[in-house]
Amino acid sequence: MRIEEHPVIDFTRRRGKKVTIYFEGKPIEAYEGEPIAEALHAAGIRVMNYAPKTGRARGLFCAIGKCSSCLMKVNGIPNVRTCITLVEDGMKVERQRGLEPLPRDYRPPKWKEAKRVEADIIIIGGGPAGLMAGAKAAEHGAKVALMDENPILGGQLVKQTHKFFGKREQFAGVRGIKIAEILEKDAREKGVDIYLETSAIGIFQDGDRKLVAAVRKNKELIEFVGKAVIVATGAMEKMIPFENNDLPGVYGAGAIQTLMNTYGIKPGKRVLIVGAGNVGVILAYQLIQAGVDVIAVVEAMPKVGAYFVHAAKIRRLGVPIYTRHTILRAEGKEKVERAVIAEIDDRWQPIPGTEKTYDVDIIALAVGLRPSIELLHQAGAQIVYVRELSGYVVRHDDRLETTVRGIFVAGDSSGIEEATTAMLEGKLAGLAAALFVGAADLRAIDEMKKVRQDIEEFRSGPFGERIRIGEEKVMIR
Amino acid sequence: MMKNKVDVAIIGGGIIGLYTAYELHKRGVDNIAIYEKNYLGSGSTFRCGTGIRQQFGDEANIRMMKRAVEKWTGLGEEINFPKFKMAQTGYLFLLYDEDEMSRFKKNVELQNSLGVPSRIISPEEAQEIVPTLDTSEVIGASWNPTDGKANPFLAVHGLARYLRENGVEINEYTEVRDVIVKGGAVDGIKTSRGEVKAEIVLNAANAWAKIINEKLGVNFPIEPYKHQGIVSEPFKKGEIKPMVISFRHGGAYLTQKANGGIIGGIALKYGPTWDLTPTYDFLREVAKNFTRIIPALKYITIIRQWAGYYAETPDHNAVIGKVKEIDGYYISAGFSGHGFMLAPAAAEGMADLITKGSTSLPLDFYDPYRFERGELREQAVQMG
Numbered sequence: 036m037r038i039e040e041h042p043v044i045d046f047t048r049r050r051g052k053k054v055t056i057y058f059e060g061k062p063i064e065a066y067e068g069e070p071i072a073e074a075l076h077a078a079g080i081r082v083m084n085y086a087p088k089t090g091r092a093r094g095l096f097c098a099i100g101k102c103s104s105c106l107m108k109v110n111g112i113p114n115v116r117t118c119i120t121l122v123e124d125g126m127k128v129e130r131q132r133g134l135e136p137l138p139r140d141y142r143p144p145k146w147k148e149a150k151r152v153e154a155d156i157i158i159i160g161g162g163p164a165g166l167m168a169g170a171k172a173a174e175h176g177a178k179v180a181l182m183d184e185n186p187i188l189g190g191q192l193v194k195q196t197h198k199f200f201g202k203r204e205q206f207a208g209v210r211g212i213k214i215a216e217i218l219e220k221d222a223r224e225k226g227v228d229i230y231l232e233t234s235a236i237g238i239f240q241d242g243d244r245k246l247v248a249a250v251r252k253n254k255e256l257i258e259f260v261g262k263a264v265i266v267a268t269g270a271m272e273k274m275i276p277f278e279n280n281d282l283p284g285v286y287g288a289g290a291i292q293t294l295m296n297t298y299g300i301k302p303g304k305r306v307l308i309v310g311a312g313n314v315g316v317i318l319a320y321q322l323i324q325a326g327v328d329v330i331a332v333v334e335a336m337p338k339v340g341a342y343f344v345h346a347a348k349i350r351r352l353g354v355p356i357y358t359r360h361t362i363l364r365a366e367g368k369e370k371v372e373r374a375v376i377a378e379i380d381d382r383w384q385p386i387p388g389t390e391k392t393y394d395v396d397i398i399a400l401a402v403g404l405r406p407s408i409e410l411l412h413q414a415g416a417q418i419v420y421v422r423e424l425s426g427y428v429v430r431h432d433d434r435l436e437t438t439v440r441g442i443f444v445a446g447d448s449s450g451i452e453e454a455t456t457a458m459l460e461g462k463l464a465g466l467a468a469a470l471f472v473g474a475a476d477l478r479a480i481d482e483m484k485k486v487r488q489d490i491e492e493f494r495s496g497p498f499g500e501r502i503r504i505g506e507e508k509v510m511i512r
Numbered sequence: 513m514m515k516n517k518v519d520v521a522i523i524g525g526g527i528i529g530l531y532t533a534y535e536l537h538k539r540g541v542d543n544i545a546i547y548e549k550n551y552l553g554s555g556s557t558f559r560c561g562t563g564i565r566q567q568f569g570d571e572a573n574i575r576m577m578k579r580a581v582e583k584w585t586g587l588g589e590e591i592n593f594p595k596f597k598m599a600q601t602g603y604l605f606l607l608y609d610e611d612e613m614s615r616f617k618k619n620v621e622l623q624n625s626l627g628v629p630s631r632i633i634s635p636e637e638a639q640e641i642v643p644t645l646d647t648s649e650v651i652g653a654s655w656n657p658t659d660g661k662a663n664p665f666l667a668v669h670g671l672a673r674y675l676r677e678n679g680v681e682i683n684e685y686t687e688v689r690d691v692i693v694k695g696g697a698v699d700g701i702k703t704s705r706g707e708v709k710a711e712i713v714l715n716a717a718n719a720w721a722k723i724i725n726e727k728l729g730v731n732f733p734i735e736p737y738k739h740q741g742i743v744s745e746p747f748k749k750g751e752i753k754p755m756v757i758s759f760r761h762g763g764a765y766l767t768q769k770a771n772g773g774i775i776g777g778i779a780l781k782y783g784p785t786w787d788l789t790p791t792y793d794f795l796r797e798v799a800k801n802f803t804r805i806i807p808a809l810k811y812i813t814i815i816r817q818w819a820g821y822y823a824e825t826p827d828h829n830a831v832i833g834k835v836k837e838i839d840g841y842y843i844s845a846g847f848s849g850h851g852f853m854l855a856p857a858a859a860e861g862m863a864d865l866i867t868k869g870s871t872s873l874p875l876d877f878y879d880p881y882r883f884e885r886g887e888l889r890e891q892a893v894q895m896g
């Protein structure tokens with residue numbers, strides 16, 4: 036099911052050339068520029084593999100390459116993350132049933148020395164934080180190389196069809212997708228060297244420089260070498276425990292946005308949303324925009340977490356928000372067919388007799404994000420658990436340098452916040468790294484002061500309190 | 513409360529310390545304590561390649577390993593922990609030239625004479641054992657079906673549980689800072705949690721053994737070298753059953769673990785050093801060499817890499833015995849990359865030595881004083 040009409044985006048113009056891929060021998064229509072899993076979803080195929088241990092059906096969950104729920108065999112190669120691997124004409128795609136045998140291939144690979152990309156600063160992640168860091172550092176004279184494992188730049192922004200809040204200079208009133216375009220254009224104009232579909236797999240010391248090993252399109256090894264690294268890898272969606280939470284059709288909110296807002300694919304027909312924070316409520320609105328029915332939003336807390344205007348908008352459209360409710364289980368055979376919810380008491384226990392069952396084909400989890408710190412952890416940066424920042428995060432100083440000299444962090448990977456602070460932190464890390472590598476002059480120090488003030492101002496309200504407490508816990512002075 | 517007096521104090525909670533405690537307990541020594549500065553297994557043991565082989569090139573190591581395999585295969589039952597099992601899936605040394613072939617033929621003869629059923633097989637037979645091997649340049653292989661592997665996590669867990677249940681005191685996060693010597697004999701130890709009286713102390717601190725020895729004015733040449741390992745994502749079980757070894761390819765060793773992922777490494781090493789940062793060169797060389805041995809591994813993703821110490825001696829054989837200068841002080845350390853596999857035999861020998869003063873196992877081979885006498889052994893192959 037593809038979206039043909041949308042109030043904000045014209046997908047028919049965005050789509051690439053038509054190609055054919057083969058799912059277990061059956062031809063499937065797809066468009067160049069879209070990932071395999073998304074194309075299969077558009078054709079109604081939800082089950083991507085059967086789990087090795089339990090044999091249970093698995094489908095998409097994150098749609099941004101972070102959870103391994105979508106692994107399939109592609110052209111004979113097992114365990115391909117199909118949500119971030121683009122379709123190619125004639126591609127053969129198969130479901131995996133348990134663990135795959137090794138392909139019977141006796142041709143030793145021709146070993147080419149890896150492509151080496153040298154720069155002053157290497158940036159991992161091309162969301163608002165990474166793009167802003169790249170543009171700033173380049174503006175101050177640093178040579179910058181940036182990689183992102185997704186085929187499109189902009190990170191989470193590319194799925195935000197709504198207009199942003201905040202201050203004018205931080206793009207308030209501009210739609211997220213538009214902000215992504217502006218940031219990308221700016222970074223490219225300032226000469227940031229950009230690599231897409233390129234996953235960073237490790238950060239190593241290389242003499243007195245850093246080496247980021249990366250893989251492009253699942254096949255080509257690239258060695259990025261620089262004096263400093265900025266990690267801006269964003270976040271991944273949290274999962275909550277309930278019966279059948281692995282049924283295909285239980286999707287992260289971000290995955291649903293990727294399907295419908297980035298690739299113009301209808302996620303389903305009827306959706307139950309779990310979580311009434313900003314993400315859950317904005318998602319409800321976006322689903323309605325795309326012509327999908329939203330049955331209800333359930334929220335365990337006694338109060339709706341989202342900004343009042345967002346919540347009011349969906350209520351006006353007739354979507355009920357049930358606070359003090361939780362999801363009990365998903366039901367269905369190899370895909371979501373029903374969702375059962377119930378009211379909870381003060382001890383968070385479901386109250387018997389309050390169960391309600393809905394016929395839905397999608398359950399959207401909007402229960403929060405956690406920072407993606409895997410690479411920072413691997414590189415040896417000190418990690419602490421900070422609830423206020425939504426999980427494990429790295430310690431850093433007021434220049435966003437971690438405990439590993441020359442490795443900086445910015446955006447959601449330093450603690451879950453918003454695009455606005457991601458951009459500001461990106462600026463700060465970009466400036467600090469440009470100074471660190473010796474490219475920037477003293478003007479960068481003044482600019483850093485200004486950015487710090489902006490960040491403080493942004494976090495000063497009651498909504499910023501949690502973050503302020505969290506930042507206290509990670510800050511090295 | 514930690515006991516303030518024990519009969520035997522063991523420094524180090526790796527496989528050697530634990531297994532030796534077990535053998536001592538079997539011999540009726542009941543007041544034993546283990547002191548581990550970190551957590552059990554955190555030294556080299558949990559970082560090892562899991563390999564257990566009898567294919568050595570000298571009589572002592574072959575006899576020790578034959579005994580060790582007998583013990584490994586019975587351990588799970590003995591300690592009432594059937595989950596622990598040695599998998600006798602064999603070791604396959606791939607041979608690529610006549611030089612290698614003649615060396616391994618000689619070794620096989622020696623191994624056979626000591627009752628180890630190894631044999632030289634053809635490239636075709638090797639491919640039957642591991643169907644995905646590229647044998648185009650292989651001229652044969654040295655194969656022993658009774659070699660294999662075992663899970664060090666389960667070994668440590670099973671032994672520790674058994675020991676605790678039987679009254680052996682295991683002190684984690686307890687560092688031994690010094691050995692107290694009075695009148696030329698051991699009188700106790702100083703730990704980070706206080707002093708303990710003991711007349712017998714065993715140094716089983718492997719890579720760290722030297723640090724304690726130096727404080728006592730004794731010196732055996734054991735140095736820490738950084739070695740690394742990797743594991744991959746899982747694929748269908750049974751595809752690479754044995755430990756596959758190729759000297760031609762950077763000294764590579766690799767096998768499939770119980771969950772279907774591969775574990776392995778190459779001989780690339782750094783040191784002596786205390787640094788344990790994993791290196792990119794290792795990762796790249798593993799990818800390059802593994803895919804030459806089994807080309808289909810080019811489709812498989814490495815998911816973890818780590819570093820650990822080989823506690824190396826000049827001839828790559830351990831230092832096991834009584835320290836003459838100090839009565840009651842023993843050492844079992846410096847295992848140079850094959851201490852996991854040797855643990856049951858090394859432990860049996862050491863427990864005999866402590867309780868009876870002698871053993872029928874060829875412990876002389878590991879005599880701590882061979883270095884100062886200039887009687888180095890032929891270098892043992894280090895890798896798992």
Ligand SMILES: Cc1cc2nc3c(=O)[nH]c(=O)nc-3n(C[C@H](O)[C@H](O)[C@H](O)COP(=O)(O)OP(=O)(O)OC[C@H]3O[C@@H](n4cnc5c(N)ncnc54)[C@H](O)[C@@H]3O)c2cc1C
Binds near residue numbers: 160161182195317410
């Ligand atoms: C529904 C929803 C609504 C939102 N609404 C707002 C709003 O109104 N206002 C607001 O300010 N914020 C909003 N946000 C939050 C905002 O989108 C995020 O905080 C922001 O995008 C974080 O930016 P980032 O650059 O840190 O990370 P991301 O945008 O997540 O970007 C990280 C990038 O890193 C890449 N990456 C990760 N790992 C690797 C790797 N190993 N190798 C290479 N690349 C890698 C990813 O592909 C990704 O592109 C919203 C978020 C959601 C989900």
Ligand SMILES: Cc1cc2nc3c(=O)[nH]c(=O)nc-3n(C[C@H](O)[C@H](O)[C@H](O)COP(=O)(O)OP(=O)(O)OC[C@H]3O[C@@H](n4cnc5c(N)ncnc54)[C@H](O)[C@@H]3O)c2cc1C
Binds near residue numbers: 526689721
């Ligand atoms: C990458 C790699 C692959 C390997 N592959 C294999 C293989 O396939 N097969 C094989 O047989 N071997 C292999 N080895 C070697 C094997 O790991 C070691 O030989 C074996 O684990 C040694 O056991 P141990 O108990 O002597 O040492 P360890 O496990 O290092 O135990 C010594 C312990 O002493 C503790 N300690 C040190 N100082 C003090 C102190 N002062 N006070 C208290 N505690 C102290 C340490 O914390 C440590 O836990 C490999 C090693 C590495 C690094």
Ligand code: FES
Binds near residue numbers: 094095106
């Ligand atoms: S990795 Fe593809 S859905 Fe998460």
